[in-house]
Amino acid sequence: MNDTRSAVRAVYAGAEGRLWELLMGEQIHIDGFASSMALAAKAGVKPGLHAVDLCCCSGAGLRFLAKLHGLASGIGVDMTGEVLRQGAERNRRDGVAERIRFVQADATATGLPSASADLVWGEDAWCYVPERAALVAEAARLLKPGGTLACTDWCWGARRPAPAEADRFLAFMKFPELFSAADYASACTAAGLRVELCEDTGRFAPAIERYLADVTIQRTWDALAIIGFDQAMAQAIVGEMQHALALAKAGMLAQVMVVARKP
Numbered sequence: 266m267n268d269t270r271s272a273v274r275a276v277y278a279g280a281e282g283r284l285w286e287l288l289m290g291e292q293i294h295i296d297g298f299a300s301s302m303a304l305a306a307k308a309g310v311k312p313g314l315h316a317v318d319l320c321c322c323s324g325a326g327l328r329f330l331a332k333l334h335g336l337a338s339g340i341g342v343d344m345t346g347e348v349l350r351q352g353a354e355r356n357r358r359d360g361v362a363e364r365i366r367f368v369q370a371d372a373t374a375t376g377l378p379s380a381s382a383d384l385v386w387g388e389d390a391w392c393y394v395p396e397r398a399a400l401v402a403e404a405a406r407l408l409k410p411g412g413t414l415a416c417t418d419w420c421w422g423a424r425r426p427a428p429a430e431a432d433r434f435l436a437f438m439k440f441p442e443l444f445s446a447a448d449y450a451s452a453c454t455a456a457g458l459r460v461e462l463c464e465d466t467g468r469f470a471p472a473i474e475r476y477l478a479d480v481t482i483q484r485t486w487d488a489l490a491i492i493g494f495d496q497a498m499a500q501a502i503v504g505e506m507q508h509a510l511a512l513a514k515a516g517m518l519a520q521v522m523v524v525a526r527k528p
């Protein structure tokens with residue numbers, strides 16, 4: 266596993282991942298439930314689908330689809346064994362273990378059969394994958410003809426930060442680089458998908474503002490407990506979140522939603 270991947274795996278196997286879950290809940294993406302509901306609606310998700318969630322973490326996306334959208338079966342793919350073990354427990358807790366299974370693999374090379382999924386799902390996670398165009402191509406390979414790619418992701422916004430600002434944000438988040446909405450549209454088209462929707466959801470800055478308020482007011486104690494009551498580290502994290510908020514408010518960061526179909 267290369268350095269980028271081992272740094273990301275360490276995040277989700279450890280304290281930083283637990284911090285994200287404290288701030289965001291089990292659905293570790295901007296606006297959690299509301300964002301998933303919007304993505305399912307825009308993608309036209311209906312009961313009876315077979316889905317693959319790429320970079321599923323503990324599998325909250327598949328449990329959401331199983332409990333609320335009549336998912337027939339789902340496979341979650343993630344490279345971090347710790348989150349998949351936690352996900353298996355949560356699947357049993359929520360009574361969906363028979364419909365959802367996990368594969369520990371790189372999302373760019375899942376080893377799953379071609380043309381096997383009605384829906385490939387991804388929520389705010391593909392930003393961690395350096396070979397993002399290859400990941401979109403893997404999603405397209407997994408889709409049956411007529412199937413749907415539905416994802417949200419952290420992207421550059423309409424304006425780009427100066428290189429030093431971009432590097433600071435990428436290093437804090439352990440992102441290799443980010444796509445823009447236009448990069449997603451190009452990658453989908455190159456992978457043979459027809460893009461139906463590729464747009465800024467407008468959710469990013471307000472959500473970061475809420476997380477900052479939570480971590481500095483309501484949940485400070487819980488956050489400190491996760492990081493061993495290291496107040497210097499807590500201040501540093503808050504500083505980086507404030508930096509991300511400033512970039513977002515300047516239109517430089519966005520959550521982008523993509524819906525694309527395989528002809």
Ligand SMILES: C[S@@+](CC[C@H](N)C(=O)[O-])C[C@H]1O[C@@H](n2cnc3c(N)ncnc32)[C@H](O)[C@@H]1O
Binds near residue numbers: 277320322325373
């Ligand atoms: C933000 S979490 C995903 C959150 C999840 N989609 C949700 O909405 O709850 C990011 C996940 O991506 C996984 N990941 C990052 N790079 C990956 C890769 N190349 N292949 C597979 N999983 C990867 C990490 O292990 C982590 O569990």
